[in-house]
Amino acid sequence: MGLRFTRRDFLKSMTMFGVSAMLINKTEIVKALTQSKDYWHICWLNGATCSGCEVSFIQHTDPDLIDILTSITVGESGLPIALPDYMQVVHPASGSLAMEFIDLWKEAKEKRRILIVVGSVQNPGFCEIGGRDFRDLLKETSKFADYIIAFGSCSSFGGIPRAKGNVTGAKSVSDFLKEVGIVKPVINLPRCPGHPDSLVLTLTSVMIGVIPVLDTYGRPIDFYGTNMHQELCPYRPFYDRGIFITKPGDYKPGEEGCRYKIGCKGPIAQTDCALRKWNEHISYCVEVGAPCIACSEPNFPDGDTSPFWKEMPGLPTILNAPAEVWGSAIVAATTIGCAVHFARKMIKEKKER
């Protein structure tokens, strides 16, 4: 009897271990996708972007890109999970022939259409694709999409193109849709670049009919439901003891310290990077001696995420005292506690003798 992996099992596997449950691998994805009724058509558009999100996506490791494009198929379609009908950066066709694939995507009979957008949306005239303004293209395709996924910080919140000084009017996909009167939810998968797991797992969820629960910024709570500093960072014990590194990379193994003093924005970052990590789940920004710059947050790269290498002013304190004060206080209290304990022990031993 073959193994049967139901939607319920998939959900269970995702929620059983809290956030770590989303660290599922190829085997689970393959099993889950057998539950999809049929193939989903994907249209992948690029607005104002550096294409780093695509580079990040193709580095997905378990399953890897070859699996995603060949062996992992959806339902009984025989077609792979994420082989877009149309994708600007990687497409066998070019010119007007390539643009015709957008029309084919719109006409997909099964009405299972996913629109993935990378990059922010600029004012008219700044971004043209196939002779058409990107805004027109996005407006038209959004109307046909059953699900819209904004992958990366630029399409989710505006990102780097929307940074202070932006003269192009760059904005997020959801802000653009509001502006043109299209009322449709957007699943935001911010980070700079987008994390490949977040896209592959969101696609898998949508294809089997499990719609991710989103936070107030449209981010799936499976990836963005935890605070790095409060809940996940392995350097938190150093923070609590007031032990900080003061220069990027300024530590030796065994002499680590929290990155708060070099500008770590972990206290405002709602991501699972400390757990999921990057590059085959090997490491992440904080672990290599850099600060987290909270690239997952709506204000990035401005607001409380900026300047990147500067300590956050007044954050976070405990009962209005900065962390290092508490660190020293804890060390002092521990020292006094040990001394008192030792003195009591001596008196007790003396009495007994």
Ligand code: SF4
């Ligand atoms: S400030 Fe950054 S490095 Fe320090 S504990 Fe918080 S998240 Fe970790």
Ligand code: SF4
């Ligand atoms: S650790 Fe921080 S800066 Fe690095 S990817 Fe995660 S949220 Fe972005």
